[in-house]
Amino acid sequence: MTSIEIGMLGELDVRVAGAPVVIPGGKQRLLLAALALRPGRLLTTEELIDRVWGEQPPDTARTTLRGYVKRLRTGFARAGADTAIEAVPGGYRLCVEPEDVDLERFRTLRRDAAAASAPTGSGPNGSGEQVVAGTHGHAGELQRLGDALSRWRGRALSGLEPMPWVTSAADAAEEEYLQVCERRAELRLEFGQAERAVSELRPLVTAHPNRESLWARLLLALHHSGRTAEALLTYDEVRRTLAEGLGVGPCASLRAVHERLLREDGPQRDPALGGVRADTARTQATVSGDRAGTDLDGTAAEATTDPAPVAGIEPSTEVQAGQEPADPLPGRQRELAALDGALGAGRARLVVVDGPAGVGKTALVSHWVRSAGTTAARPRFPGGVLHVDLRGFHPEPPLTTVQALTDLLIQVGYEPERLPADPVALGAMLRRVTARSRTAVVLDNARDAAQLRPLLPGGTSAAIVTSRNQLRGLVAREGAVRVTVAPLGARDGARVVAALAGAEAPEPADVYELVDLCDGLPLALRIAAEELTRGGSRGPAWLASRLGAEATRLDLLDTGDVETGMRAVLTRAQDRLTPAQAELLHALAAEGKLDFDVDDVAGLTGRDRNEARTLVRGLVMVSLVAQRGPDAFRLGDLQRLAALERRPVNVR
The missing domain is CATH 1.10.10.10 (Winged helix-like DNA-binding domain superfamily/Winged helix DNA-binding domain)
Structure with missing residues (x-):
């Protein structure tokens, strides 16, 4: 051809x-x-x-x-x-x-660059801690970034009629281009190439005078070149420009760089920028709390990182000694920082927050959106925040495309009777209105990628998705960043119970046992804490002893509400399984297989290892089973009990 x-x-x-x-x-x-x-x-x-x-x-x-x-x-x-x-x-x-297509080639090279420095394996003794690629990986990343930038001839789609979608696509491509330029500048500093970074950043700040992240990198590059005085004068110029042109002062990250220049006597080799580390710029990040996972082929699923908060946001979820937040999210600092890293500087336009039922995905995103809007020196989302519950895993049927788009457009001020019934027209309206100003669109409780794609906003606006489905298709096709939320460990779970029940337990071991019986799931812990507040003098040891009885554990964690009762919540994803997957889940539960591998699956199903791996993959992708290693998996105890109660029709 x-x-x-x-x-x-x-x-x-x-x-x-x-x-x-x-x-x-x-x-x-x-x-x-x-x-x-x-x-x-x-x-x-x-x-x-x-x-x-x-x-x-x-x-x-x-x-x-x-x-x-x-x-x-x-x-x-x-x-x-x-x-x-x-x-x-x-x-x-x-x-x-x-x-x-050169735009797609640019994006491929950008992904290859990130992969060159991505974590490559597990830590010693099977700890699951990821090993971050060193200087060699960063050298490969720098070369690939250069290859990507060599494709750039100017603003994308120049010369076309300025239709809204043209402007949106061009803005998105330019944002990606600037992110690559910024990342290259960081790597230049890491390799001692500060002068080259200065020469590359100068024309960029001239073309984008209001992009403070570029100025911050230029200040650092000047500083690393031994030109700190020039960097300080440049900061003063930027400060005046922002004040006169926009009526605002420098953002927190730019101020932090300025303060650093005032403190330090000479150039430093650390390229960190106001708390932004190199590994926060990865295109995919899976944060797993206490439990790291790998993909089915044995490689790292996505880079498990512990990113520092993006400059400009002071995470409001940091808990001070002797103090609990009003809406406690202990143990979620890494996930919140991952959202900061993906969305704080406009890096990503699509983030998927996935995890098992009851793990607190919606609470995490809601908390982050609130803190992002209240603690930033300048609004991250001047266009506001839109939210829709897509009911992907819900007692009621999922929202249709028309229903979801109508809900979102009503939130931005459209009159319902003036909206068309055509989903294509509604989607175009949403993209057009969100292209005007960066907006956060929270698409909660999504069923699958097909439900989501018509709802994605335009321009530089961002969609934040929560789902039990890992939505790997969005990562593969739309370049979504994944943030995986795992159950809480014993200490963080105990902090949730203490915060909600109103007092510390006299014996921490009793609370740790309670957390274990609830599988570290925040929803189950909230139900347990509510039980403690109604229990009079009965404490965690009493409740733990009652939850220890498997036959009635799910009964004790029932709220009488099909939306929040643990039995209903845990079994909802099972409705989407194939007969073979449902049979496997029930077999694992019946055998008490909490920690198992591909060989166990092959033995239970009579399939070969490849077929067994494919079969269990279906359970992993809807978060019914967690992946612990290349061929190692874990079934939560509460999920096991729920699966036992739902015997597939073809299982005798």
Whole structure:
């Protein structure tokens, strides 16, 4: 097949077998750009009409669109590419590989760069602590970042009609470009290349004078070059520019760099920026509390990190000695810092917070959104926060696309009766309104990726998703950052109980046992703590003894509410299992297999190891089973009890 190359990082550039192809201006270029943003994938006719004409397409839009496609095909055919655009049921697709589009190649190189410095294995003695790649990995990362930046010819999609989706796509690409530039500057400092960092940052701060993160890196690069006085004068210039142009002062990270320059006598080799470490810039981060996990192929699932908070946010969840927060989230500092690292500086536009039922995903995101809005020197989300419960794992049916989009648009001020019933039109409205100002869209309790994709916002706005489903498709296709929430350890769980029950236990071991019987799940611990507040003189030891009876444990953790009772919450994800997966879960529960491996699964099911691995993968992906190692897994005790009660129809 004749090679086709599409350049989008700059003006639209099309080449067939290396020779340029002229694409007429106007609507045909919009059409080709829309197809190239999703190379090899279907765009429906309705989507393309929306991309080409916007909210007011002509009555002849479908016919005209077919004409534009025909002209594009003719142009490609003359250049030797006869099958460039394929008509498929419902729409069209551009017949190229993602790597043939420079924007996708840029993103691939960026992911490769992050992978070059990603953690590579488990710590000694099977501790599960990740080993972070050293200087060699960072050298590979620096080279790949340079390769990615070499693809950049200018602002993406330059010269196209400024449709909202064009502006949104260009803004998103530019944000990625600036993040790569900032990361390269950090690595330059790590390798003692401060002068090169200065020369690369100078034109960037000129082009983006209000991007304080670039200025912060320039100040550090000047400092590391032995030009601290110049760095201090530059800070004063930035401070005046911000005050006169925007009426604001420098953000917390920029102030922190300035204070550091005043404290230090000479250049330092530490490239940390106001608390932002190199490993917080990873495109994927799984934070697992006390328990680290690996993917089914034996490699690290995603980089397990312990990122420091992004400058500009002082985490409100840090608990001072002798003091508990009003809405306690002990043990979640790492997860909160991961959200800071992904969203604090606008790095990510899509974050998936996954974990088992009752682990506190919604509480974590709600807490982070509140703290992000109240402690930042400048609002992280000037467009506000939108929230919708998608009811993916809920007693009631999941929200439809129309229901979810309608809910979100009502929150931004649209009158319900003025909203269309067409999901494509509703999605376009949401993307358009969220492209105006960075907005946080919390998509809570999602069922799967298909439910989510039509709800993603536009521009630099961010979607924060919670789900029991790991939603790996969003990581693979949309580049989502994953933050996995694991059950609490004994000490953090005890702090939750103490905070909610109102007093410290006289014997900590009793509370630790209570935490263990609740599997460290915050929802179960809240129910247990509520039981303690009603128990008069009865304490944790009494409740632990009652929960120790397996036959009645789930009864004691029942609230009489199908949304919050542990039995109902734990069994909801089982409705999505295949018969074979349900049979495996029940077999594991019946055998009391809390910690097991692939060989155990093979023995229980009569399958070979590959089939057994595939089967248990289905349980892992909806958080019914946790992965502890390459072929090692854990079934929570409460989940085991819930699975025992729900015997699959084909299990005797």
